[in-house]
Amino acid sequence: MSDDNGMSVLADLPPAPRPCPIAAALGVIGERWSLLAIRELGYGVHTFDRIARFTGASRDILTDRLRKLEAAGVVERRRYNEHPPRFEYHLTEAGRDLFPVLLSLREWGERWALDEPSASFGHDCGHPLAVDVVCRHCAAPVTPESLRVSVGRDR
Template sequence: MSPARPSFANWPCSIARTVDVLGDAWSSLLLREAFYGSSRFEEFQRELGIARNTLTDRLRRLVDEGLMEKRRYESEPPRYEYVLTEKGRDFFPVLAALSRWGDRWLAGEEGAPVTLHHDTCDHDAHAEVVCSACGEPMRSENTSVRMGPGYPEHLRTRPDIVRRFTQT
């Protein structure tokens, strides 16, 4: 038996906390399928080929974390659908960014397997991370990290932490 995965839920890092909630492939793929329009257990299972016990576990986790809501759509026998909440819908840009990266680095010569169509302007498009203040693209070479207001006070003066946030 493999050891339990460590929890990142209390780390002072939103990436680590997100990975703690959605750090397995099935969770992200379930959210993708929900964006594609799937909402019922059988649809998720059919589209992903996921084992029933794994699907049950991941749907429960997404509901518990508030990304999906479980709604009854039939009384006899009781049947449920799983719909994205606001928190779940807010994960779309993350999936779009993953798709963009995969299109660039993993797609073959034939091109992207799926394209995103921006209905507002009626164009095919890709995700772009831009600065919320100036609108310019954010890239690793023009972006640095700083301690935010939620960084734990007791860690702010540790020499290794100070070095991490003052590197150029």
Template sequence: MDSTITPRPCSIASSLHVLGERWTLLAVREMSYGVHRFERIAGYTGASRNILTDRLRTLEQAGVVERRQYSEHPPRFEYHLTEAGTELAPVLLALSEWGDKWANDPPITSFDHDCGHPLKIDHTCRHCHREITRDSLTPRRR
């Protein structure tokens, strides 16, 4: 191996540092569906209590989730997505679409848009409106 090759600084790697653990995006999925209480998030994801506690703590420290107390005796909290967490919606939809195409036969979940048609994610440049492909991208370091 060439000793001059070092890990590439990358926003994907930074994102995975926060979101890359197995149960993390499933917890975000549940909160995006309106599930906010710990027991229900655990139940719908299948995560164990200790793992879910760790994932929610990481998400809270990263500013993706906020805890809101709903009971004083005993103290109980709900988990809600922050603006950063809400902005993960397109990521979740893209993963769902990919999973329907490549990981599940037949697809498990589908979404309808409020226009009445099945949702199809459109990967286009907002500036020129052309399709985004690997060949149309050039990485540029800031």
């Protein structure tokens, strides 16, 4: 049931819906305008009007997405003006943890989905930004071939 790297364990299971952290994450952030709102918050844009302008989302849709993200604990709303009441949006710890995901999506989009680069990003070391997923323990690159899978409670 398993080859050398354990990945076929998942492929060999009977086909049926299975619990999946990717599906769970998409349930929270998978709607189109949600990730774009999170992108803007990560760029330091905090007011509703500016988020709407930079994403192109309609006010109704953006309101819905920000409320859902707030309910999920990804975004928090902070009052910055009493009269009239005005709010800013900020990423929570859960929202900030999405930063590497957004960087990876951005890099993938630059390579595979855009004809022309949109903007270039660099690191404060002076080099162009290149996102790599590495094991925190050994610092080796994480690839589909390097994954080991355990299914069930005996992990």
